[in-house]
Structure formats: C-alpha cells, structure tokens
Amino acid sequence: MPQTLDEWLGHLTRQHPLGIELGLERVAEVGKRLGLEARLLAKHVISVAGTNGKGSTVAMLDSLARSHGLTTATYTSPHLLRYNERLCFDGVEATDATLIKGFAAVETARLTPTAICLTYFEMGTLAALHAIAARPPDLAILEVGLGGRLDAVNVIDADLAVVTTVAQDHADFLGSDLEVIGWEKAGIMRAGHPVVLGSPALPASVAQTATRLGAPHYTLGREFKVSSSSAAKDHLIAASSSWNWQGTSAQGEALSLDNLPDPGLPLNNAASALQALALIGLELTPDACRQGLSQARLAGRMQWRDNWCLDVGHNPHAAQYLATRLAARPCRGRRICLLGMLEDKDAAGVIAALTPVIDAWLPVSLEGERGRPAESLAVLLEARDQRILRLAESPRVGADWLAQHLSGTDEVLVCGSFYTVAEVLAGWQAAESEEPICRGEENEIRNA
Structure with missing residues (x-):
C-alpha cells in the first residue's frame, strides 16, 4: 500500500477511470464492509447540500457549535492548498497519519472479498467517515459534493438536512431544469427528520420532497428570518454592522437573537446555521452566537x-x-x-x-x-x-x-x-x- 499522503492521493487518482461517477451502491457496500452502518458517527449529524453557500454554512455551523462548547468534525470539498483541509476536528485540519489510516482502511475494505472500484471523491469520503467514527464528536457536519441524492456523502443518514441554494451548475451531471436539480439536492432529506431551507427562492420540488417524506421543513423568510435596519435584498449581505435573527425551536417556540455581528459571509447561510443548531436541540446563547459568528473563517470566500x-x-x-x-x-x-x-x-x-x-x-x-x-x-x-x-x-x-x-x-x-x-x-x-x-x-x- 502507499505510505505517504501524496502517494495515497496519487493512488486515488489512478484507481478509477472517471473523476465523477454518481451512485451509492458501490459506496454503500464498502461502507458496510467498514462497519459504518453499525458505528455511531456523531451524537448529531448535519448534511449540507446546495449549489452555492455550502462551504460558508458548514464553516458557521462549525464555529457556532464550538463556541457553545460542542466538539465537531467537518468534511468538505474540494480543498484549496492541502488535502487535509477537507477533514477537520474542532476546527483543526486532520493529520496526514489520520488520513492515511482512513485510506488504508477503505482500501482493505474495497478489495475484500471482491474488488470494488471507487472514485477519488468516494475514497476520500469513506476515509473521512471512518476517521470521524473512530472519534465520534458531538456534531459531524458533512458537505455534499455534487447534487445530493447520489452523492457519496448521502450514504450517511443525517439527523438534519440543510439545502442552501439551487442554481444551474454541473449541467452535464444534473441537467438544466431547476426543479430536477432541486429534487436531486433534496435527496439528502430523511423521513421524519427536520430540514432547513436556506433560501426563499428554492424550486418547489425541494419543499415538495420534504412534505412527501413527512420531514418538517423550516424555510428562510417563514419559520426563520434575517432582519436589520438596512437589510439588503434577499438578506444576502449585512449592509449594517449588526443584524437580527428570528427562528423556531424544534418544539415550535419563537427564538430571537439581536445585534449579531456580520461574519463576512452570506447572512442567509448564517441564519440557516443558527436554525439548524436550534433544531438539534442546542440552546443558543447570545454571547456564544456572537463569538461563533465573529470567529467563522472560510478560505477563498470573500x-x-x-x-x-x-x-x-x-x-x-x-x-x-x-x-x-x-x-x-x-x-x-x-x-x-x-x-x-x-x-x-x-x-x-x-x-x-x-x-x-x-x-x-x-x-x-x-x-x-x-x-x-x-x-x-x-x-x-x-x-x-x-x-x-x-x-x-x-x-x-x-x-x-x-x-x-x-x-x-x-x-x-x-x-x-x-x-x-x-x-x-x-x-x-x-x-x-x-x-x-x-x-x-x-x-x-x-x-x-
């Protein structure tokens, strides 16, 4: 087997003829061999899908959760400079040794008893899940790569799903019909589990999927809101130095937070992160929320x-x-x-x-x-x-x-x-x- 992280990344690149191959059958089988079905990934798991805004939503979920004292793990893609960026524990990039151990476990599982071919992303996703399951945090936050329904991350049944935005991208794989794209991204939802819809302008297929599954859904502009004295159109940016959030608890109680700092990231996504954490039962405190938003960072986004x-x-x-x-x-x-x-x-x-x-x-x-x-x-x-x-x-x-x-x-x-x-x-x-x-x-x- 490869020994260094660079050797492993080269192996991942060469072992599958395609960069992208949607479908869960192969990933699910190797995940089963790894024992992921029987292991606790985290106390709570949140999956985040969408055309844009996934990375900033994950970053703010992570920072807010940690400011409230939770331990966290995040899996995102792609990386900018180092592969290690994709997997973080409590905001710290995974070590080469952690990644190598995960890749080795996946390689052994995919080859036994019969070989299963996995893409670069599928190998990396399973390796990350294996590493997270080895040290289950309070909250695991998983960014979906492409689409949702057939993405490797969707092999995990999340406790809560977030859909940020739906727009046209990756047309070769997802097509150009926004209703179809919305349906694909809504594929991360699970029956009976809450869903946060992070835009008031999502295709109807997203909410329709939640309704069909009996998944209670919370939509920006309805169950949770952004407001400020000079809020910009669609709440996309903070036009003033502070903003306010109104949300809903899992029990249907009204929640509110005032004078929150501008995180320098889209407020739609900040509001969605707050709503998601409220729905998993986290008691949001004003000071911790202000700290979490102030400390949220995401390389390469504004x-x-x-x-x-x-x-x-x-x-x-x-x-x-x-x-x-x-x-x-x-x-x-x-x-x-x-x-x-x-x-x-x-x-x-x-x-x-x-x-x-x-x-x-x-x-x-x-x-x-x-x-x-x-x-x-x-x-x-x-x-x-x-x-x-x-x-x-x-x-x-x-x-x-x-x-x-x-x-x-x-x-x-x-x-x-x-x-x-x-x-x-x-x-x-x-x-x-x-x-x-x-x-x-x-x-x-x-x-x-």
Whole structure:
C-alpha cells in the first residue's frame, strides 16, 4: 500500500477511470464492509447540500457549535492548498497519519472479498467517515459534493438536512431544469427528520420532497428570518454592522437573537446555521452566537488580504452575490478582476454579473483537460466592451503582473474557480516561505 499522503492521493487518482461517477451502491457496500452502518458517527449529524453557500454554512455551523462548547468534525470539498483541509476536528485540519489510516482502511475494505472500484471523491469520503467514527464528536457536519441524492456523502443518514441554494451548475451531471436539480439536492432529506431551507427562492420540488417524506421543513423568510435596519435584498449581505435573527425551536417556540455581528459571509447561510443548531436541540446563547459568528473563517470566500479579495465563485449565482457585496464597498481606485475559469462553466453569465462592479479585467488561462484559455475569456469580455489590461498564461503570472502595476487605491478580485484562487494563494505562500507549495494530485474536480 502507499505510505505517504501524496502517494495515497496519487493512488486515488489512478484507481478509477472517471473523476465523477454518481451512485451509492458501490459506496454503500464498502461502507458496510467498514462497519459504518453499525458505528455511531456523531451524537448529531448535519448534511449540507446546495449549489452555492455550502462551504460558508458548514464553516458557521462549525464555529457556532464550538463556541457553545460542542466538539465537531467537518468534511468538505474540494480543498484549496492541502488535502487535509477537507477533514477537520474542532476546527483543526486532520493529520496526514489520520488520513492515511482512513485510506488504508477503505482500501482493505474495497478489495475484500471482491474488488470494488471507487472514485477519488468516494475514497476520500469513506476515509473521512471512518476517521470521524473512530472519534465520534458531538456534531459531524458533512458537505455534499455534487447534487445530493447520489452523492457519496448521502450514504450517511443525517439527523438534519440543510439545502442552501439551487442554481444551474454541473449541467452535464444534473441537467438544466431547476426543479430536477432541486429534487436531486433534496435527496439528502430523511423521513421524519427536520430540514432547513436556506433560501426563499428554492424550486418547489425541494419543499415538495420534504412534505412527501413527512420531514418538517423550516424555510428562510417563514419559520426563520434575517432582519436589520438596512437589510439588503434577499438578506444576502449585512449592509449594517449588526443584524437580527428570528427562528423556531424544534418544539415550535419563537427564538430571537439581536445585534449579531456580520461574519463576512452570506447572512442567509448564517441564519440557516443558527436554525439548524436550534433544531438539534442546542440552546443558543447570545454571547456564544456572537463569538461563533465573529470567529467563522472560510478560505477563498470573500477572503480579503490587503486590497485583494479572493473568492472561488464560479457560476452566475455566486458572481451576483459577489457583485452585490462589492457594490456595498466603495473603492477609491480601480477594481480589477483576475478571472480564470474552467471550460464547462458559464463564463458569460459570470462576466455579466460582475461587469457593473469591475473597471478592468485580467483574464488568465487554466491548465488541464477542462481548462479555459485566457483568449476565450477575452472574447466574451470584448463582446461587452470591457477593458482588458492584458492576458496571462496562469493565475500566478497574472497576480505577479498585477502586483507590479497596482496603485495604492486599486482593488483586485480573484475569482472564477477553486484552481484560480488556489494558485494565487499558493504563489503567495511560496514567496513568503521561499519553498514550493505541494497540493497533491487532484483528479476530483467537483466544484472548481
């Protein structure tokens, strides 16, 4: 068997011909061999699905739970710089040894008695579940990768499901019908178990699925709400320094929290996290909630470093949130977008959403089979009469050029893909440490 984490990641990449293969039969069988069905994963398990907003919801669930004294485990994907980011215990990344032990257990189980082929993501998911079950926390928070119903994470029966948003993405796998996409994401729901619906604009199929299952559902704008003296449209951002939350306990009692801090992440998702924790029976206290929201962090999501903002948004829905957030933040100089996207993403839609808040663009090329060349982005920008500063062969080259040509009042938005943000972050870290950054091999490109 492989010995190091990098060797394991390479093995995972090579052992299945496809990066993505939806379906639970193979994962469920290997999970059964691992004994996951008979083991307690955690005292409470929350699964989070959605097109956008999963990562920030998980981050705030985790921070809020820990601020109330709970032990936690989180499983997310993809990672930015290190595979270890995907599995955290009490906010700390899993060690190489923990991941290697999990991979070895999954490998043994999948080969005995007969071999079962698993994808990169499926192997990683089972390894993470195995590691969590070995040290069951008070709360395990699992981010669904793609869709919901057939995603490997759905092999676990969660106590509570959260659906954040539904928009078009991954059309090759999920199609373009939002009602169908909603139905797929609602597949993480379980009969009789509560569901938090984190947007007032979800397709009807989501709530219909909950009703059919007899799963009590709590919808943003009805059973729980966001309010402030100057709340933005659809409660997407905090336009003031504080906001208020009204929610509902599992017993139907009204709950409220006032003067909560802006976490720098979508308030829809903060409100959903609070509602989810209330429904698993956690007694929310104002001081702990303020602490949890203030300390919530998520790399690559509206992440500011001086006058640079990095965000992994890669579809029009995410880009619209970015634009709304940036519009509420005055910029004294130019706002420049370093944009790098994959070929199968809606680049035209992303550009259209960002155009009102961007003064100039620097398109960059992404490598790989699905990588989109900068020239392709330039064509779309020229069609909208946008100013292009130059083209760059990679995100790092583009970032290095910008760093030499910015004025003190300029701002830079780096966005379009996990790969775009990761390469810029890796370049900065390498420059600071004067050592190369190793990300490990990555065949699973679910959300980049």
